[in-house]
Amino acid sequence: MTRRPYVRPLHPHWWLRDRRQFLYILRESTSVFVGLYSAILMNGLIRLSQGREAWQSYLDALSSPLGVTVQLICLAFAAFHAVTWFGVTPKAMPPILIKGEPIPACTIIRGHFILWAILSLAVLIVLGG
Amino acid sequence: MSETITIRVLRYDPDKDAEPRFDDFIVPYRDEWVVLDVLAYIKEALDPSLAYRGSCHMAVCGSCGMMVNRQPKLACHCFIRDYRGQLVTVEPLDHFPIERDLIVDQDGFIEKLSSLYPYLVTEHDKPLSEGTNLQTPAQLAAFRPFTQCINCLLCYAACPQVALNEGFTGPAALAIAHRYNRDSRDSGEELRSEITDSHHGVWDCTFVGACSEVCPKNVDPAAAIQQTKISASFRWLKARLLPGGTS
8 A cells, every 4th residue: 555645736716715715815905905095194194295285186186086986995995804803803812801701702892893983983073073 | 216415525545546536426315414424324335445534423533524515524513414405525624635535644733733742841740749730710711712622623624824834833733732831730831932933833824713613612723823922922022122031
């Protein structure tokens, strides 16, 4: 009897063959859009330093149909990014014990959503005011 | 004619086959049968050359891990009634070399696990006269979930990083290391950190989370690895910031 273990090559589209892996790659790819929005904000700072006209043209670009579309796409991916990471947060932190019992994962996740809502509301109030 | 179900099984005979192929078997459908029962039927009634692993038939021994319709499953924990009317494809666990048919070569895993001191490491041998080691319920709770690992390797088959990085220590081995690191009787964390804190230790993990989803014993290796990342980061900082740091 021969011992000749066969190594199966990884399928080139491995992340498309399984829903779980596809969602993982989708979660990872959100970082591109979060990075893109960060670059847009950085550009805003640069334009601000260049004077009133440059700042105004930056604002005009943001409110153009293309600018709004890009921001909406970034928002959707950033929201997906946040939701998926909130979901795995309980795994990423050491168990917190209260009276000897670990806090349930769902409580930690809910806490993150509540904090997100409070912070978003605070930002809207500050900007709106 | 009574109801049947078609099982497509990956076959590989190192003496004859250049690469694996699939064989289809039509077997009787039984409501109470799991995939392991089907494989036993095939071996007894249809093809005695079929090779697979299995033992306890109750999700304890961890021998019968395989891919069932592309998902890592314990064959003894996987009822064919859940696949009624479907073609059931059974393959050896992904990301392992195939030894024969449904049997994979586990040597790589065993080597990685062995390198992590997967046992209680104590600084001094304690004489019997000092009695047993006592632990509080809280001390036990800190590591107990991670003791449930049965080395079935479903987590390795689910993890894309295991496939992409051959050197990655992998979920089960890191979860077992975490189990001992969290044990109040153990003093081996520093020894294990040489592997756990290295690139091929916890840092090859990109937190896919699939390992925890497929674990039949709810061990949660993903949590073990992320918690080890926190400990590893503190060790790294401590070694660089505190006087007397060693590395």
